[in-house]
Amino acid sequence: MKKIIHRAADRGIQDHGWLKAAHSFSFANYFDPAKTHFGLLRVLNDDIIAPGMGFGTHGHDNMEIVTIPLKGALAHKDSLGSIGNITAGEVQIMSAGKGIQHSEFNGSSTQPVNLLQIWVFPKERNIQPRYDQMKYDINSNQNTFLTLVSPKAAPGVMWINQDAFFSIGKFDAGREANYTIQNPGNGAYVFMIEGSAKIDGALLLKRDAIGVYDTESFEIEIMENSQVLIIEVPMQ
Structure with a gap:
């Protein structure tokens, strides 16, 4: 990764x-x-x-x-x-x-x-x-990601003119979240709206971001109560 x-x-x-x-x-x-x-x-x-x-x-x-x-x-x-x-x-x-x-x-x-x-x-x-x-109701999916945007419309999901996905979630301190790349070859830009988390050993604080690519999935270690946005996009 x-x-x-x-x-x-x-x-x-x-x-x-x-x-x-x-x-x-x-x-x-x-x-x-x-x-x-x-x-x-x-x-x-x-x-x-x-x-x-x-x-x-x-x-x-x-x-x-x-x-x-x-x-x-x-x-x-x-x-x-x-x-x-x-x-x-x-x-x-x-x-x-x-x-x-x-x-x-x-x-x-x-x-x-x-x-x-x-x-x-x-x-x-x-x-x-x-x-x-x-x-959308982010509180209905505590400790999981809620997909808001994808390349195809679905119930509760809007479509975008790109092979991209937007996912958001609220997580409790001490939890771990796994994110799997939904379109092979895409990268994921993880933006910490609130709170803090670790990804691949990197500590992210409020409004920090990390872009990860050349991976099929990654783990997010939630350090404190957090709100996380993931923007998954093609890399080229």
């Missing part, structure tokens, strides 16, 4: 006042030639948006965009006619395809919103743009 570790403190930190962003990979004004992507995972932004603030209408194309709110609510509007709020406990997918315009704002006038925005290179280019969102 090969691995690469990304520490939370080494992320690209941007403070725009209304937006505080931590970039795991090169993005906007932050550039690190050693951190441009992990396989086909291109972006993992950990954003905190001030009350009533957000991103005005802007465009994307040929990117799979997954948004996971951790706290608060995000108001979304796009050129497909989708309008609504995305809250913690929901996940949103946009297949930008041949082009989509959208805006995102903090839906609260008093509370900040914290979200993860993740970009994955698509499998097929210039498809029809697509929007979807789904509720």
Whole structure:
């Protein structure tokens, strides 16, 4: 098994006042030639948006965009006619395809919103743009991973235009979790949303990440109560 570790403190930190962003990979004004992507995972932004603030209408194309709110609510509007709020406990997918315009704002006038925005290179280019969102109950699967996104839709799972899988789970201290690569040859980017864990001897703290590849499975030793996100993607 090969691995690469990304520490939370080494992320690209941007403070725009209304937006505080931590970039795991090169993005906007932050550039690190050693951190441009992990396989086909291109972006993992950990954003905190001030009350009533957000991103005005802007465009994307040929990117799979997954948004996971951790706290608060995000108001979304796009050129497909989708309008609504995305809250913690929901996940949103946009297949930008041949082009989509959208805006995102903090839906609260008093509370900040914290979200993860993740970009994955698509499998097929210039498809029809697509929007979807789904509720999930992470507490119903304590100490196991819950698959949120896969290449094929299934009950409780949304599909993405790539051979990629997103899985999330809450784990109690002292437990061990095994993750098996679902598409042979893929790698897995493990992001510690909360807590701490060890993978292949490496200790990961809150917001640390490790990318593992050239393996069929790996063990996660949970050191304290934790919430873990795994983004499994093709490596090329």
